[in-house]
Amino acid sequence: MSWSQIAEAQRLLDSEEGTVYKDWGGRLPIALVFPNTYYLGMSSLAVHTLYRLWNAYEDVVCERVTTDLMPPLSLESGAPLDYFPVLAFSISYEMDYFQVVTLLRAAGLPARATERDESHPLLIAGGPVMSANPEPLAPMLDAIVIGEVEPILDDLTAALHLVSQGRDAVLEALSRIPGLYLPNLHPDDPAEPVRRQWLPNLDDWPTHSALFAADTEFADMGLIEIARGCGRGCRFCLAGYAYRPPRQRSVDSILAQGRELLRHRDRLGLVSAAVSDHTQIDELAVELRGLGAQISVSSMRVDPVSEPLIRALAESGTRTLTLAPEAGSERLRRAIHKTQTEDDVLRAVDLAGRYGLEQVKLYFMLGLPSEEEADARALVDLALACAERFPRQVTVQVTPFVPKAHTPFQRQAQTPAKVVKRRLAFVERELQRHGVGTRSESPAWAEIQGTLARGDRRVAEALLTVEHPSPGAWQRALAEVDLSLQALLRQRGDDEPLPWDFIMSGVRPQRRVDPPKGPSFANVQAKDCTND
DSSP states (O other), rough: HHHHHHHHHHHHHHHHBSOOOOOOSSSSEEEEOOOOOHHHHHHHHHHHHHHHHTSSSSTEEEEEOOTTTTTOTTTTTTTTTOOEEEEEOOOGGGGGHHHHHHHHHTTTSSSSSOOOTTTTTTTESSSSHHOOOOOGGGGSSEEEEOOOOOGHHHHHHHHGGGGOOHHHHHHHHTTSSTTEEOGGGGSOOOOOEOOOOOOOOGGSSSBOOOBOOSSSTTTEEEEEEEEEEEOOOTTTTTTHHHHHHOOOOOHHHHHHHHHHTTOOOOOEEESSSGGGGGTTHHHHHHHHHHOOEEEEOOOOTTTTTOOHHHHHHHHHOEEEEEEESSSSSSHHHTTTTTOOOOOHHHHHHHHHHTTTOSSEEEEEEETTOOOHHHHHHHHHHHHHHHHHOSSSSEEEEEEEEOOOOOSTTTSSSSOOOHHHHHHHHHHHHHHTTOOEEEOOOOOOHHHHHHHHHHHHHHHHHHHHHOOOOOHHHHHHHHHHHHHOOOHHOOOOOOTOOTTTTEOOOOOOOOOOOOHHHHSSGTTTTGOOOOOO
């Protein structure tokens, strides 16, 4: 470790509360690898949760690795990756696949699992994108967790302890655990289905911040997951299908976690796919405020809007209300099963103004299936209607749509970047003319994300040829393995096999998705998923 690395590691550690230091003697060392920056990794509840749960085992020591210290070293002890018998990757975004390759190269580890032997660490991975379609990274990994890790964590950890007996012993033990996908057992075609794991009772496993650090998006708050999954059935949303059935934590459990976190921070961030869908959100907001907590939320729905929640946010000093209409026109919102109306959005904007919030952020997508030029115009019209009702700042963020595995749009063609770019230019020009700020993501990079989201194992070979990712470099890498953007982003036939078909998500495929008629937790119940 160089002096500059020592200084950077010490700077990060000095800013933290809750860091765990353990002697390695007699323990299984696990490197918890987040293939992106410390800033983003410490903003991830998955990283916090795994760090806390693994370090709760007396015979395990879990240390964190991000891309900040290169070549990659663990934050707590400065150990290089090849000192660890197990590397556990937490991956939540397809574009981080490039960083997985970069970390392995920088650590001097063979990227392909078939090239590693007893002298190398065992590589496992999990996360929503891994559960949806693990194939683009499958040749690099020894085992992949499909679904939620809590139900199998004890068995998984016990199996990993066998790594001291050799790779064959640990892989054999892992192969007997439900929800574990071992790609090299089926290098050409997965022969056995893998069932996604999910946790029936969230209260059994509290999920909250384990570390408090200055260099992170949520430096001023402790995070609590109040619910998991979503029953709204939005046809574009991976989270809505990767985490079914929708479940929520009890108010008592959330309050207990809140009391613990308030020892460290006076602001609590409530996290779920849609915070306002918790069936007791009004009561929860009042109770947390009664504890003296300031409140922030990750996201909220406006059909219906929760005025007690907005009031609690305003009283907590929240300056921004974030809404996600996703599409500008009523027609397109119905097509993607986003049920909120323009009146719903405007009512929420009015409440933000009434309670003195300073900014409204609106999230939209462009390139959705069946989208037309008129829908881009409708996006502008809705944003301007919000700006007219809100006396302060309105900001619009636009993201190109990327079809995801296991969603109702998994077979849809991705709208070409040139089409999205033209519509995006129109939206930005029209909104900026009226003083509405805009932010957007690159349509060209969205195409790269689309190839990683729905690719097969050939994509892994392309990943291994790219040193400095760019749209041009990616197209050249695909060409080297006889692939193309067009081949990967095209419409998939109704009877065409998909790379992720072997994953049994538990959502009954024959079930028709109807618009929700009440609280979202009533729309998709546990009976709509299986776990056997």
